[in-house]
Amino acid sequence: xxxxxxxxxxxxxxxxxxxxxxxxxxxxxxxxxxxxxxxxxxxxxxxxxxxxxxxxxxxxxxxxxxxxxxxxxxxxxxxxxxxxxxxxxxxxxxxxxxxxxxxxxxxxxxxxxxxxxxxxxxxxxxxxxxxxxxxxxxxxxxxxxxxxxxxxxxxxxxxxxxxxxxxxxxxxxxxxxxxxxxxxxxxxxxxxxxxxxxxxxxxxxxxxxxxxxxxxxxxxxxxxxxxxxxxxxxxxxxxxxxxxxxxxxxxxxxxxxxxxxxxxxxxxxxxxxxxxxxxxxxxxxxxxxxxxxxxxxxxxxxxxxxxxxxxxxxxxxxxxxxxxxxxxxxxxxxxxxxxxxxxxxxxxxxxxxxxxxxxxxxxxxxxxxxxxxxxxxxxxxxxxxxxxxxxxxxxxxxxxxxxxxxxxxxxxxxxxxxxxxxxxxxxxxxxxxxxxxxxxxxxxxxxxxx
RNA sequence: GGAAGGGUGUCCGAGUGGUCGAUGGAAACGGUCUUGAAAACCGUCGCGCCGGCAACGGUGCCGUGGGUUCGAAUCCCACCCCUUCCGCCA
Numbered sequence: 253x254x255x256x257x258x259x260x261x262x263x264x265x266x267x268x269x270x271x272x273x274x275x276x277x278x279x280x281x282x283x284x285x286x287x288x289x290x291x292x293x294x295x296x297x298x299x300x301x302x303x304x305x306x307x308x309x310x311x312x313x314x315x316x317x318x319x320x321x322x323x324x325x326x327x328x329x330x331x332x333x334x335x336x337x338x339x340x341x342x343x344x345x346x347x348x349x350x351x352x353x354x355x356x357x358x359x360x361x362x363x364x365x366x367x368x369x370x371x372x373x374x375x376x377x378x379x380x381x382x383x384x385x386x387x388x389x390x391x392x393x394x395x396x397x398x399x400x401x402x403x404x405x406x407x408x409x410x411x412x413x414x415x416x417x418x419x420x421x422x423x424x425x426x427x428x429x430x431x432x433x434x435x436x437x438x439x440x441x442x443x444x445x446x447x448x449x450x451x452x453x454x455x456x457x458x459x460x461x462x463x464x465x466x467x468x469x470x471x472x473x474x475x476x477x478x479x480x481x482x483x484x485x486x487x488x489x490x491x492x493x494x495x496x497x498x499x500x501x502x503x504x505x506x507x508x509x510x511x512x513x514x515x516x517x518x519x520x521x522x523x524x525x526x527x528x529x530x531x532x533x534x535x536x537x538x539x540x541x542x543x544x545x546x547x548x549x550x551x552x553x554x555x556x557x558x559x560x561x562x563x564x565x566x567x568x569x570x571x572x573x574x575x576x577x578x579x580x581x582x583x584x585x586x587x588x589x590x591x592x593x594x595x596x597x598x599x600x601x602x603x604x605x606x607x608x609x610x611x612x613x614x615x616x617x618x619x620x621x622x623x624x625x626x627x628x629x630x631x632x633x634x635x636x637x638x639x640x641x642x643x644x645x646x647x648x649x650x651x652x653x654x655x656x657x658x659x660x661x662x663x664x665x666x667x668x669x670x671x672x673x674x675x676x677x678x679x680x681x682x683x684x685x686x687x688x689x690x691x692x693x694x695x696x697x698x699x700x701x702x
Numbered sequence: 703g704g705a706a707g708g709g710u711g712u713c714c715g716a717g718u719g720g721u722c723g724a725u726g727g728a729a730a731c732g733g734u735c736u737u738g739a740a741a742a743c744c745g746u747c748g749c750g751c752c753g754g755c756a757a758c759g760g761u762g763c764c765g766u767g768g769g770u771u772c773g774a775a776u777c778c779c780a781c782c783c784c785u786u787c788c789g790c791c792a
Contacts, residue, residue, distance in 0.1 A: 290752065290753095297760055303772080323771090323772030324772065
């Protein structure tokens with residue numbers, strides 16, 4: 253959610269930037285309701301003041317008939333106005349929540365994902381002296397993926413992942429947790445990119461896989477809910493999470509975090525669930541697009557002034573991880589239409605998939621500024637010494653209070669299904685074997701191929 | 703699932719209808735004292751909204767949402783969560 257004060261101050265900008273993201277919002281109507289709302293609130297506060305004034309005069313004595321009558325009158329007026337305000341709020345809130353986060357100025361303006369900009373390509377598309385097989389052909393020959401039986405048991409877009417592929421997944425997971433916990437690697441990337449950050453390691457987390465409706469909504473990740481799985485009976489009020497971000501980012505809801513504890517960096521592992529509504533017929537072969545997939549997700553809570561640097565660090569880590577696996581990839585600067593509603597900025601990494609002869613999305617890095625934090629009420633408390641500290645980011649205006657909203661970032665470490673697709677296809681041999689990227693060898697107890 | 707108890711500010715913990723946004727203690731921060739530290743003493747010390755350049759003023763918030771009352775942290779109803787015991791299960 254945006255700050256209503258920001259919208260009051262910049263109505264034209266809000267309309268324009270919302271439109272760039274493909275959201276039609278009625279800022280005029282919102283501000284009209286905002287005005288009505290403020291008027292009512294002022295009237296209500298005045299009545300309450302009178303009520304408080306009178307009741308403080310009565311103290312322990314019995315109130316007179318006049319006082320009771322006057323009180324009743326206030327009560328009637330008040331309940332009328334409060335009902336009125338409630339009606340206004342019911343219109344006001346959805347309009348306010350409907351406004352997306354403002355894209356940062358370096359986000360390319362575009363009307364669809366076709367206008368995403370390739371920022372760089374790293375590595376050459378893998379060359380083969382034979383015709384490469386698709387990952388499902390490779391998997392079929394070695395019985396690594398059984399979708400037929402999974403379909404029988406659970407329906408389409410489910411799979412049994414088996415044998416060497418499971419070992420490969422566990423190796424990747426260990427590799428990621430070790431890498432993200434390594435201060436030297438973090439420091440190296442921070443230095444390379446000239447970031448003003450500490451090398452505080454990522455703490456591994458196994459978060460809840462289910463999330464309550466209001467929390468999901470506050471994260472602004474519930475919609476479109478056709479893509480979410482509702483769990484059990486309605487009274488359970490729970491959803492299956494679609495990304496570890498959903499239950500990691502909401503961890504500190506309604507909390508105020510001391511500034512010196514920031515940044516907080518987590519790498520969460522979860523099996524994620526998506527209904528993939530509206531994707532009928534897309535990616536039906538193999539395990540590119542599943543209802544259930546395992547994912548390692550990074551989540552960072554930071555101060556406002558370091559949020560953008562954290563985003564850069566997350567992308568640098570994604571590139572480092574992909575490069576360590578020796579996979580060719582490209583980095584995509586997502587355009588205004590393709591970044592999520594809560595996003596101020598979004599970067600994708602696409603990894604080379606030989607059988608499709610193109611790069612496919614394997615990673616996303618989302619920077620939400622304070623948009624998620626506002627509804628989650630996740631804030632930071634400036635420690636006194638830092639209040640006078642000179643901040644070296646130009647765009648940042650020093651706070652007037654010691655409490656501010658934090659900034660959130662989330663980014664894929666690895667979507668394990670898709671990254672294994674990339675490994676299978678890029679590391680295949682003519683014989684149909686799959687070699688293991690060398691950085692993973694320490695985690696595979698002597699196995700060198702699948 | 704059954705029984706009982708409980709959710710108050712950063713923490714502990716008072717408060718059962720009216721000067722309670724809330725006693726007291728701890729922590730934290732500033733200061734006095736001290737060679738320094740500790741101790742002691744003095745002071746500061748919740749969050750949001752509205753108005754104001756600001757000082758400040760108003761208002762709301764004692765798990766959440768309703769209700770009763772001239773007046774609710776306090777009474778009533780519903781829901782959520784926690785603790786203990788029993789049952790069941792991993």
